[in-house]
Amino acid sequence: MKSKSALRLENLDILIEAVLQKHLTYGPLAKDGEYAWQKIDPKSNPYMGCAVTMLPAKHILQPVWQDIYSFKFGNGFQIKEPELAEKIALFGISPCDVNSILALDRVFGGRLIDPYYWKRRENTLIVAANCTEVAGESFCTSWDTGPELYSNYDLLITELSDGYLLEVGSPKGEDVVAVLNLPKATQDHLNEKAVRLNAARAATKKKLPVAPDDLHRFLKERFNHPAWVPNSDACFSCGNCTIACPTCYCFDIRDEVMPSRSIGVRRSEWDSCQLLEFAEVGFHANFRRLRIDRFKHRTIHKLSWMKQQYGLTGCVGCGRCVRWCPSWPERRGRITSLADPVEIVTDLMEPSERYEGIERPGGVIA
Amino acid sequence: MNLKKPPARTLDLKRTEVKLTASVNSNDKVKTALFKFTCCAGCQFALLYFFHQLPETLELLDFVYFKMAMRKELEEPYELAFVEGGVSTPEHIEQLKAIRSQAKVLVAFGACAAHGGIPSIKNWQTERAVEENVYPDPLLVSSIKVSPIDEFVKVDYHLRGCPIDEVEFMELIRSVAADKSPYIRGHPVCVECKLRNNICILLMREGVQEGMCLGPVTRAGCRAVCTSNMRACFGCRGPMSNSNIPEMVRTFMGKGFSAKDIEMRFTEYAGLSAEFSEGARAYYGRKTPYYHRKAA
Amino acid sequence: MKNPYIVEPAVITGIRQETAETKTYTLEFIEQKRGLEFIPGQFNMISLLGIGEGPFSITSSPLQRNKFEHTIRLVGSLTKALDRLSIGSTVGVRGPYGNGWPVDSVKNKDIVIVAGGVGLAPLRGLINLVAEQRDDFGEIEIMYGSRKPDNLIFTSEYGNWRAVPNMRLFLTVDEVPKGIEWPYEQGVVTNLLGFSRIDPSNAFAFMCGPEIMMRFIARSLIIRGFAEKNIFASLERRMECGMAKCGRCMIGPKYVCIDGPVFSYPEVKALPHNLLTAIS
Ligand SMILES: Cc1cc2nc3c(=O)[nH]c(=O)nc-3n(C[C@H](O)[C@H](O)[C@H](O)COP(=O)(O)OP(=O)(O)OC[C@H]3O[C@@H](n4cnc5c(N)ncnc54)[C@H](O)[C@@H]3O)c2cc1C
Ligand code: SF4
Ligand code: SF4
Ligand code: SF4
Ligand code: SF4
Ligand code: SF4
Ligand code: FES
Numbered sequence: 001m002k003s004k005s006a007l008r009l010e011n012l013d014i015l016i017e018a019v020l021q022k023h024l025t026y027g028p029l030a031k032d033g034e035y036a037w038q039k040i041d042p043k044s045n046p047y048m049g050c051a052v053t054m055l056p057a058k059h060i061l062q063p064v065w066q067d068i069y070s071f072k073f074g075n076g077f078q079i080k081e082p083e084l085a086e087k088i089a090l091f092g093i094s095p096c097d098v099n100s101i102l103a104l105d106r107v108f109g110g111r112l113i114d115p116y117y118w119k120r121r122e123n124t125l126i127v128a129a130n131c132t133e134v135a136g137e138s139f140c141t142s143w144d145t146g147p148e149l150y151s152n153y154d155l156l157i158t159e160l161s162d163g164y165l166l167e168v169g170s171p172k173g174e175d176v177v178a179v180l181n182l183p184k185a186t187q188d189h190l191n192e193k194a195v196r197l198n199a200a201r202a203a204t205k206k207k208l209p210v211a212p213d214d215l216h217r218f219l220k221e222r223f224n225h226p227a228w229v230p231n232s233d234a235c236f237s238c239g240n241c242t243i244a245c246p247t248c249y250c251f252d253i254r255d256e257v258m259p260s261r262s263i264g265v266r267r268s269e270w271d272s273c274q275l276l277e278f279a280e281v282g283f284h285a286n287f288r289r290l291r292i293d294r295f296k297h298r299t300i301h302k303l304s305w306m307k308q309q310y311g312l313t314g315c316v317g318c319g320r321c322v323r324w325c326p327s328w329p330e331r332r333g334r335i336t337s338l339a340d341p342v343e344i345v346t347d348l349m350e351p352s353e354r355y356e357g358i359e360r361p362g363g364v365i366a
Numbered sequence: 367m368n369l370k371k372p373p374a375r376t377l378d379l380k381r382t383e384v385k386l387t388a389s390v391n392s393n394d395k396v397k398t399a400l401f402k403f404t405c406c407a408g409c410q411f412a413l414l415y416f417f418h419q420l421p422e423t424l425e426l427l428d429f430v431y432f433k434m435a436m437r438k439e440l441e442e443p444y445e446l447a448f449v450e451g452g453v454s455t456p457e458h459i460e461q462l463k464a465i466r467s468q469a470k471v472l473v474a475f476g477a478c479a480a481h482g483g484i485p486s487i488k489n490w491q492t493e494r495a496v497e498e499n500v501y502p503d504p505l506l507v508s509s510i511k512v513s514p515i516d517e518f519v520k521v522d523y524h525l526r527g528c529p530i531d532e533v534e535f536m537e538l539i540r541s542v543a544a545d546k547s548p549y550i551r552g553h554p555v556c557v558e559c560k561l562r563n564n565i566c567i568l569l570m571r572e573g574v575q576e577g578m579c580l581g582p583v584t585r586a587g588c589r590a591v592c593t594s595n596m597r598a599c600f601g602c603r604g605p606m607s608n609s610n611i612p613e614m615v616r617t618f619m620g621k622g623f624s625a626k627d628i629e630m631r632f633t634e635y636a637g638l639s640a641e642f643s644e645g646a647r648a649y650y651g652r653k654t655p656y657y658h659r660k661a662a
Numbered sequence: 663m664k665n666p667y668i669v670e671p672a673v674i675t676g677i678r679q680e681t682a683e684t685k686t687y688t689l690e691f692i693e694q695k696r697g698l699e700f701i702p703g704q705f706n707m708i709s710l711l712g713i714g715e716g717p718f719s720i721t722s723s724p725l726q727r728n729k730f731e732h733t734i735r736l737v738g739s740l741t742k743a744l745d746r747l748s749i750g751s752t753v754g755v756r757g758p759y760g761n762g763w764p765v766d767s768v769k770n771k772d773i774v775i776v777a778g779g780v781g782l783a784p785l786r787g788l789i790n791l792v793a794e795q796r797d798d799f800g801e802i803e804i805m806y807g808s809r810k811p812d813n814l815i816f817t818s819e820y821g822n823w824r825a826v827p828n829m830r831l832f833l834t835v836d837e838v839p840k841g842i843e844w845p846y847e848q849g850v851v852t853n854l855l856g857f858s859r860i861d862p863s864n865a866f867a868f869m870c871g872p873e874i875m876m877r878f879i880a881r882s883l884i885i886r887g888f889a890e891k892n893i894f895a896s897l898e899r900r901m902e903c904g905m906a907k908c909g910r911c912m913i914g915p916k917y918v919c920i921d922g923p924v925f926s927y928p929e930v931k932a933l934p935h936n937l938l939t940a941i942s
Contacts, residue, residue, distance in 0.1 A: 250909030257712030305915035
């Protein structure tokens with residue numbers, strides 16, 4: 001995007017107000033000592049740092065529960081589609097999450113477009129915020145999905161020592177800030193941005209030990225590596241790592257019906273490949289009955305298969321799975337999050353022999 | 367169904383504004399009976415409290431027997447039977463078998479029917495100890511162990527939880543009325559907890575009882591009411607379809623909970639289930655509860 | 663933007679009982695007088711609103727456009743509800759989905775079709791296509807097995823198939839109950855391959871059935887000299903959307919709903935968590 005203009009912003013409030021004018025605005029707000037994506041109003045204080053929020057902003061574009069349509073039946077049936085016209089803004093979305101939305105765009109796009117996602121997506125204003133500090137769980141630098149966002153935003157905020165740098169990335173963003181008459185940013189401001197983001201990059205210690213381009217081969221070779229066994233034995237199959245993941249998209253479709261009134265809705269709900277029922281077919285046959293198969297499916301889908309399918313990384317290094325996995329086993333002498341892709345890959349780098357003689361503890365496998 | 371004019375000594379249901387839709391004649395409704403065994407009757411009570419749902423419930427179901435809400439004695443035949451409470455006397459077993467032979471669909475109604483529930487805590491002690499604890503003169507009573515109803519009869523569906531969940535109940539009766547299998551979740555509470563955008567109290571409330579969350583091994587379906595209100599899940603819905611009990615025990619141990627804490631958490635509601643009894647035994651030294659489950 | 667989740671009403675204009683638990687339904691779209699254009703082996707998502715939706719192979723010949731058929735076996739909620747329907751009932755249909763059999767690349771080639779149980783359903787359209795365009799294909803051999811004689815589907819069409827020149831049908835069942843006359847083979851379907859007169863070196867093999875069964879068939883085919891790349895299997899996975907959105911049907915990086923359900927043997931071999939090529 002050539003026509004990027006950079007502006008100076010004294011405080012966020014005026015921008016929030018400008019965005020709120022025309023958009024239903026969401027931002028990462030404090031909740032129970034953490035952050036969660038919630039609706040914001042002029043008084044709220046969205047966090048502009050690296051917020052490893054509970055659910056990612058994905059739930060605004062692809063709601064957890066979504067009515068696909070309602071219907072009425074009797075003699076034949078009539079279908080009524082829901083209306084989705086609201087303009088949405090994601091205020092303070094971090095670079096990794098914007099990258100995750102790009103991946104979701106490809107999932108819900110393609111030959112057969114998911115109209116619900118796309119209607120919301122087209123009506124969405126992305127007000128991104130670069131991360132001048134990277135949370136301990138995150139490893140976005142490994143994928144270059146953060147802490148700096150290079151494109152695909154409408155507005156981009158970078159926190160400076162005094163005030164903010166506001167970059168405009170699209171006509172949509174231009175429309176929002178036009179009324180504010182903000183002063184142009186100087187080269188000094190742009191320099192400060194570069195310094196700050198480079199510092200954030202340098203301070204990110206967590207790193208995937210295998211180069212992204214090499215992961216496909218790496219995981220393929222290690223598909224039967226013994227390290228999968230102790231890893232999956234510690235897994236609850238609770239699905240948190242996928243539900244919290246900004247690039248996970250799987251869902252279930254179910255009908256809810258009120259038989260006496262002959263009406264009902266067809267509804268989708270997020271689902272997770274870590275759950276036993278996910279791949280179950282008739283007569284309770286299941287092609288991923290074993291926990292280890294589901295654990296592998298999730299890990300490899302995120303780290304390699306999604307790239308194969310969509311050409312974009314399926315993990316953006318946001319660190320949510322790391323943060324929200326309830327299982328923290330000891331690995332290599334440290335207590336670590338089981339779902340952590342970096343730890344899993346590190347385990348897989350160990351020579352197979354290291355795992356010889358490790359007995360499989362008696363996990364309950366259905 | 368005669369809930370419209372509640373008999374004098376039952377609950378006042380006026381505020382629920384029960385209106386039966388004229389278009390639905392009661393022949394289309396599922397004749398339903400609700401029975402109670404050993405429990406606190408809290409699930410029937412909860413049912414009366416689902417008042418937003420009562421009109422629809424009454425459109426779908428025709429209660430022929432429901433002690434808490436109706437004076438009517440059981441005389442008509444029924445197709446759907448809800449059984450609340452665990453089995454704790456030989457008469458219960460006979461009654462239960464009779465219910466099974468009559469009902470097309472038999473539903474275990476609540477934690478006690480599904481897993482023994484709170485009354486089953488006593489199964490972990492000898493009868494003698496229980497009697498001495500409770501009664502001034504143990505010679506006056508002779509109590510027996512509590513067991514879930516599916517130990518004696520085939521159960522079609524389980525409405526788990528203490529008490530049962532409104533949404534799951536509606537899903538069940540709508541499905542029965544539409545003759546399809548209801549969606550009963552097999553996955554853990556964590557899923558519903560996370561879908562509600564909750565933070566994780568198991569991770570955030572380290573070391574305190576309120577953070578001792580059984581969510582990762584407990585079956586969902588309650589819409590994670592406890593964890594959404596910042597209270598640990600204490601497993602009232604029993605084990606999920608594929609629970610990893612050893613890991614749960616390891617997790618609790620790692621957070622510094624004592625063997626006693628762990629045993630208590632696992633035995634509170636569903637200690638009789640194979641999975642949770644494994645968790646309870648793990649660090650308590652005892653191999654099995656005194657009353658060992660065996661098939662009927 | 664057309665909403666691909668919307669189902670179109672189709673009315674049941676014919677029902678044929680195949681076995682005790684399998685029926686073939688003839689469907690016609692109500693609103694649009696358009697037909698259904700498809701390749702044999704593709705599937706539709708069939709809905710009964712309020713009950714659910716499921717993938718079902720289109721079993722009629724692709725040359726017949728104004729109506730189409732599905733052969734459905736009773737399994738759970740949806741299929742039970744479908745079983746209760748009668749002529750004149752409406753169902754919801756969206757599709758066709760999936761890739762279908764590689765019909766174009768088998769023109770003038772010999773084909774061995776191997777199926778087990780209701781697995782013959784996705785192959786019937788192909789068989790009837792060959793019968794109708796006989797000159798476009800080489801020799802066809804159909805090897806079909808099921809548990810018992812009364813589990814065989816499409817029995818009323820065997821006569822027609824046998825009457826087609828250079829089309830041969832071989833049948834086998836695992837067990838023959840007492841008192842039932844069974845003039846054909848008994849044993850597993852792989853045994854039937856012994857009757858094949860087709861030269862495997864340049865022939866194709868299409869199979870559908872339980873994955874474990876297909877594993878044994880594929881091995882026998884390879885041993886008999888079929889090239890791995892000429893062996894195709896139709897796989898079955900849990901499906902909700904049919905268009906690579908819900909993720910349910912994934913096998914490794916492949917979506918059965920758009921990359922499949924028909925896969926070549928080498929393709930399947932590269933996939934994890936399949937029983938077809940698993941080594942044991
Ligand atoms: C590509 C494809 C083609 C198929 N073609 C046929 C056919 O021609 N004839 C036929 O009888 N059956 C076919 N099946 C299987 C058929 O889809 C299932 O038997 C059916 O969906 C079961 O639904 P149910 O509600 O009766 O069963 P339930 O067990 O009650 O199903 C519950 C849920 O699981 C899903 N489900 C269950 N089993 C399967 C399954 N095997 N595959 C996909 N989803 C499943 C259903 O869609 C539903 O959402 C095919 C499956 C696939 C994947
Ligand atoms: S796999 Fe984990 S780190 Fe990667 S994008 Fe998903 S939640 Fe974030
Ligand atoms: S990791 Fe699992 S839940 Fe997430 S997108 Fe992949 S298959 Fe779906
Ligand atoms: S890896 Fe962790 S978050 Fe993911 S399913 Fe297993 S226990 Fe749950
Ligand atoms: S609070 Fe409990 S139920 Fe919720 S995610 Fe954490 S462990 Fe699971
Ligand atoms: S969160 Fe746990 S204890 Fe609370 S209702 Fe649900 S299953 Fe029962
Ligand atoms: S059926 Fe939904 S992704 Fe294939």
